[in-house]
Amino acid sequence: xxxxxxxxxxxATEGAIVQINCTYQTSGFNGLFWYQQHAGEAPTFLSYNVLxxxxxxxxxSSFLSRSKGYSxxxxxxxxxxxxxxxxxxxxxxxxxxxxFGGGTRLMVKP
Amino acid sequence: DAGxxxxxxxxxxxxxxxxxxxxxxxxNHRYMYWYRQDPGHGLRLIHYSYGVKDTDKGEVSDGYSVxxxxxxxxxxxxxxxxxxxxxxxxxxxxxxxxxxxxxxxxFGPGTRLTVL
Numbered sequence: 197x198x199x200x201x202x203x204x205x206x207x208a209t210e211g212a213i214v215q216i217n218c219t220y221q222t223s224g225f226n227g228l229f230w231y232q233q234h235a236g237e238a239p240t241f242l243s244y245n246v247l248x249x250x251x252x253x254x255x256x257s258s259f260l261s262r263s264k265g266y267s268x269x270x271x272x273x274x275x276x277x278x279x280x281x282x283x284x285x286x287x288x289x290x291x292x293x294x295x296f297g298g299g300t301r302l303m304v305k306p
Numbered sequence: 307d308a309g310x311x312x313x314x315x316x317x318x319x320x321x322x323x324x325x326x327x328x329x330x331x332x333x334n335h336r337y338m339y340w341y342r343q344d345p346g347h348g349l350r351l352i353h354y355s356y357g358v359k360d361t362d363k364g365e366v367s368d369g370y371s372v373x374x375x376x377x378x379x380x381x382x383x384x385x386x387x388x389x390x391x392x393x394x395x396x397x398x399x400x401x402x403x404x405x406x407x408x409x410x411x412x413f414g415p416g417t418r419l420t421v422l
Binding site for chain 2: 227238240241
């Protein structure tokens with residue numbers, strides 16, 4: 197089976213750092229994706245991790261621990277425009293299907 | 307935006323009527339997907355295609371059919387729409403360009419469907 201868990205909602209302050217966690221238990225694993233989705237819009241690709249460790253891309257970083265079935269997305273220097281939902285998704289062994297968690301709605305306050 | 311369009315963008319229909327949603331891509335991507343997104347459930351895969359006339363079921367395929375007669379178009383059909391199919395439908399693509407990598411999916415703008 198596939199089980200991907202993320203917190204439903206988080207709130208943070210502009211300029212701060214926030215960490216969004218994702219845990220997974222899946223029958224196969226070929227990488228983990230993070231997407232950002234603003235209200236009423238399509239998900240947009242943020243990051244992809246297939247090996248353990250931290251991947252940094254500007255203000256956003258993503259971490260993966262395959263042995264723990266755990267990932268997090270780290271957002272630094274939060275801006276109001278970062279208010280969005282963040283979706284964690286696991287890629288299957290064949291590399292052609294994603295299973296998504298329910299998403300974490302992040303609210304950034306002044 | 308990976309050259310993906312969806313039509314219509316909004317549709318209101320009545321229970322029992324057939325509905326077809328279209329996904330169109332312009333960059334020769336191999337894989338195309340249909341998802342639905344509902345509050346509390348996140349994105350769930352309905353059907354996907356790995357080539358012309360090659361399709362397979364996803365997690366929530368009951369009540370839906372798909373067709374892909376050419377590379378650029380992937381159609382999702384609700385043969386007899388029900389209120390439980392009220393949702394936002396997203397198309398996604400992957401596996402394009404010279405590398406033919408399948409991993410990263412890019413999403414279309416979505417279609418908001420309401421079944422009364």
